Amino acid sequence: MSINNCFNVWDFRAKAKRRLPRPFWDYLEGSADDGYTFDRNMAAFDDYELMPRYLVDVAKIDMTTKVLGQTLDWPVFLAPTGASRMWHPGAEPAAARAAAKSGTLYTLSTVATTSIEDVAAASDGSKMFQIYVLRDKGLNEHLIERCKAANFAALCLTVDVPNLGNRERDLRNGFSSPPKLTARTLASIAAHPRWLAGFAKKPDLSFANIKDWMAGQEHKPMSTQAPMSTQAYVGAAFDPSVDWDRAADMIKKWNGPFAIKGILSVEDARRAVEIGATAVMISNHGGRQLDGVPAPIDLIADVADAVGDRIEVIMDSGVRRGTHVVKALARGAKAVAIGRPYLYALAAGGEPGVDRMLELLRLEVRRAMALTGVTSVDEITEDHVRALR
Numbered sequence: 001m002s003i004n005n006c007f008n009v010w011d012f013r014a015k016a017k018r019r020l021p022r023p024f025w026d027y028l029e030g031s032a033d034d035g036y037t038f039d040r041n042m043a044a045f046d047d048y049e050l051m052p053r054y055l056v057d058v059a060k061i062d063m064t065t066k067v068l069g070q071t072l073d074w075p076v077f078l079a080p081t082g083a084s085r086m087w088h089p090g091a092e093p094a095a096a097r098a099a100a101k102s103g104t105l106y107t108l109s110t111v112a113t114t115s116i117e118d119v120a121a122a123s124d125g126s127k128m129f130q131i132y133v134l135r136d137k138g139l140n141e142h143l144i145e146r147c148k149a150a151n152f153a154a155l156c157l158t159v160d161v162p163n164l165g166n167r168e169r170d171l172r173n174g175f176s177s178p179p180k181l182t183a184r185t186l187a188s189i190a191a192h193p194r195w196l197a198g199f200a201k202k203p204d205l206s207f208a209n210i211k212d213w214m215a216g217q218e219h220k221p222m223s224t225q226a227p228m229s230t231q232a233y234v235g236a237a238f239d240p241s242v243d244w245d246r247a248a249d250m251i252k253k254w255n256g257p258f259a260i261k262g263i264l265s266v267e268d269a270r271r272a273v274e275i276g277a278t279a280v281m282i283s284n285h286g287g288r289q290l291d292g293v294p295a296p297i298d299l300i301a302d303v304a305d306a307v308g309d310r311i312e313v314i315m316d317s318g319v320r321r322g323t324h325v326v327k328a329l330a331r332g333a334k335a336v337a338i339g340r341p342y343l344y345a346l347a348a349g350g351e352p353g354v355d356r357m358l359e360l361l362r363l364e365v366r367r368a369m370a371l372t373g374v375t376s377v378d379e380i381t382e383d384h385v386r387a388l389r
């Protein structure tokens with residue numbers, strides 16, 4: 001099936017699943033423990049129904065929204081995802097360019113396979129850098145300076161990974177960095193020659209932004225002979241002691257638009273306001289971290305009510321449809337981010353795949369707005385949605 005026969009996120013998902021060797025597909029799709037939160041992220045959208053108003057002139061629709069100092073052409077942007085080269089050799093630059101063409105923001109992860117500088121060279125669109133605080137404080141300051149030099153528009157601190165979530169599919173697959181070549185992994189790779197041909201062009205899965213630092217560490221998780229499970233890697237490299245004071249320090253050092261990603265309570269959103277963050281991203285990491293937490297769509301209204309205009313409310317996790325976006329905005333979000341949907345598209349068709357997926361989703365948002373009877377993002381209010389429970 002060509003990408004031209006993909007008409008929604010699910011079509012890209014099906015194509016990605018066929019294209020990727022099993023351990024890589026499982027890493028992309030996987031969730032923590034029993035996947036309760038992963039399932040709930042999507043199912044929770046069905047607990048809200050849209051309440052359209054008719055006989056409204058919807059000939060012109062303005063989808064722009066302003067978050068993190070950036071005007072986005074439509075209210076969806078790309079969440080940070082690590083190691084994009086696993087899905088396609090175009091990797092992070094392909095996704096960043098597709099985001100720029102679509103008039104939206106791209107977020108580069110600390111554990112990306114392309115450096116801050118290379119992504120800046122690949123795309124002059126708006127970019128945010130996502131920080132995982134590693135055990136070396138000097139390194140984080142260095143990353144912040146590099147983002148300033150490369151003209152990144154915003155920073156985002158992810159707070160929901162003090163430890164890695166329990167992703168049992170990855171453990172079962174022996175998924176590690178570099179991949180452990182078990183007979184099963186090899187068989188799966190051999191069965192996906194097209195993926196292998198792409199991967200062979202640049203078979204380097206090291207974390208481009210931090211590999212020099214890692215080379216000096218006692219634990220050498222990447223680019224070395226000894227494969228290390230992702231869980232062990234995060235345990236060795238990430239700093240679990242990061243607290244609100246450290247977050248406040250980072251905001252001061254960056255001195256620009258700053259998002260805190262992974263917030264799941266009104267109390268934490270209030271603290272984010274207190275330390276001067278620009279935005280909170282209500283997110284459960286797409287169900288990959290703590291299983292059993294609520295879906296962000298269920299939390300937006302309480303958080304938005306509590307923080308008012310003092311901080312921007314963004315959400316991610318489970319967004320697959322334009323109607324999901326409108327529901328999230330109606331509950332109080334200013335924008336939403338997507339993770340897996342653009343990775344499915346990257347795996348399915350590289351940069352043209354992401355281009356097409358973003359365009360289809362953009363049209364879905366536009367159509368949903370027109371059918372709901374709103375002509376701008378600001379016009380979408382809580383009256384346009386009804387909670388079923």
Ligand SMILES: Cc1cc2nc3c(=O)[nH]c(=O)nc-3n(C[C@H](O)[C@H](O)[C@H](O)COP(=O)(O)O)c2cc1C
Pocket residue numbers: 027028029041079080081082109110111130158261283284285286287288316317318319337338339340341343
């Ligand atoms: C394969 C994969 C890798 C991810 N890597 C990161 C990361 O490096 N940093 C981060 O903050 N979030 C990461 N996330 C979480 C996303 O930023 C986002 O919160 C999540 O994907 C949203 O849920 P969705 O996939 O249902 O859209 C990752 C998600 C996936 C699927």
